[in-house]
Amino acid sequence: xxxxxxxxxxxxxxxxxxxxxxxxxxxxMFDYFxxxxxxxxxxxxxxxxxxxxxxxxxxxxxxxFLNKSAKHLSLHIVPSQxxxxxxxxxxASVRGSEKLVFGKGTKLTVNP
Amino acid sequence: xxxxxxxxxxxxxxxxxxxxLMCHQTWSHSYMFWYRQDLGHGLxxxxxxxxxxxxxxxEVPDGYVVSRSKTENFPLTLESATRSQTSVYxxxxxxxxxxxxxxxxxxxxxxxxx
Numbered sequence: 001x002x003x004x005x006x007x008x009x010x011x012x013x014x015x016x017x018x019x020x021x022x023x024x025x026x027x028x029m030f031d032y033f034x035x036x037x038x039x040x041x042x043x044x045x046x047x048x049x050x051x052x053x054x055x056x057x058x059x060x061x062x063x064x065f066l067n068k069s070a071k072h073l074s075l076h077i078v079p080s081q082x083x084x085x086x087x088x089x090x091x092a093s094v095r096g097s098e099k100l101v102f103g104k105g106t107k108l109t110v111n112p
Numbered sequence: 113x114x115x116x117x118x119x120x121x122x123x124x125x126x127x128x129x130x131x132x133l134m135c136h137q138t139w140s141h142s143y144m145f146w147y148r149q150d151l152g153h154g155l156x157x158x159x160x161x162x163x164x165x166x167x168x169x170x171e172v173p174d175g176y177v178v179s180r181s182k183t184e185n186f187p188l189t190l191e192s193a194t195r196s197q198t199s200v201y202x203x204x205x206x207x208x209x210x211x212x213x214x215x216x217x218x219x220x221x222x223x224x225x226x
Contacts, residue, residue, distance in 0.1 A: 032212040043116075043202055043217030044155070051212060089154065098143050098162065098209050099170070104154035
């Protein structure tokens with residue numbers, strides 16, 4: 001039973017445009033959501049997180065939005081750059097747990 | 113600041129052999145984790161550790177053994193490797209159990225079992 005779902009395996013956008021990566025979850029006990037970026041042959045790198053009591057968190061070009069009623073979060077990258085091309089993982093932590101539950105990832109390609 | 117390092121980066125072995133993947137972190141983080149990444153599955157937790165001498169199972173622990181005699185090291189051993197354990201393995205650490213703390217990952221070990 002997949003608790004964190006990234007339904008789009010891939011996304012392609014033009015440089016300068018907005019990239020929107022989506023994530024759905026089923027567990028109401030998740031208290032934090034995190035986004036990781038992964039380049040080939042490297043480990044995932046932490047990008048941005050959001051607490052379940054917030055609905056938005058922003059860090060430079062990256063903004064994460066959380067819609068608790070829909071159990072949905074999204075990562076917006078504006079403007080997108082070719083260096084943003086990577087696999088993006090959505091992850092969630094259960095309240096009181098140190099573990100993370102990961103989605104399967106979305107491969108973003110930003111075309112010059 | 114070396115961070116978290118995994119060795120070897122690549123390993124080829126045969127079924128039935130024992131193989132150990134190493135993970136070392138220089139941050140003195142309390143928590144350490146082992147994941148495997150397979151096509152169609154994302155990252156799945158194998159084992160984790162809250163401190164030296166404290167380990168616990170994750171989602172897919174069968175066929176793996178871990179130990180943590182020192183805070184900075186968290187080796188993962190496949191006692192009798194099987195082809196289904198061919199995967200990319202990632203080690204991660206987390207500073208403490210404060211809510212929202214991110215995990216920080218090593219660059220992975222690509223393991224092929226023939």
